Amino acid sequence: MTDQDLLQRYNYDEFVPEKFEQWMRFDESPLPGSPAPDFPLWKMEDQSETRLSAIWSAHTFTIVEFGSFT
């Protein structure tokens, strides 16, 4: 799969099972208690880059809700 293919498949253009079901992979996600993968993220306010690790290391516990406008 090329980067462009991935971008188009991940950002699917219509909510139909053949396009959204492939992304429902919660069972394959990291188990609680195991080290979590780190990724770059961007702050909405100023678009500056940070990392998920910078977020979780700032507090005793950090709640991360994933979602979008739609």
Add this chain to the structure above:
Amino acid sequence: MDALAEKVAEQGVGSIFLYTHEAHPGEHYPHLTSMEQKFWHAAALREVYGLQRPILVDALDGACHRAYGSMPNMTWIFNRSGIPVYRSDWTDMHSVANAIDYFLDVAQRRRERERLAPFRVERLDYRSQDRDAFYAGLERNGPRAVREFREAFG
């Protein structure tokens, strides 16, 4: 979730919203094709829904979201060492509040020198379903989002 975030902030708990992809794209908020559009949609989320927590935006290819299971509205809790201590395939304030209360109590017991060993537990939690609010959100996305959801789930 904003109310919970405000409440637990006093106890050293951070809260963020991580912007992913459009689960129900429509005419008004279509699928994402650029980071510029992704930032714009994230700003609209704050403006329209009044979200108060810091919003962090994932890469356009959803690298972070995909690594954590890419569910549309899941919640994770991490400890300071980057270990996930809670993962939920959907977001429910009561479930998250219950988990945070438990973990804060664990932290207190550790401070009191109690010897503790971790173990994994699975549990079925329950979330309230506000179908009217959900459909109002779909209509905000555009008529196509309503139609496609009805066709997928009736």
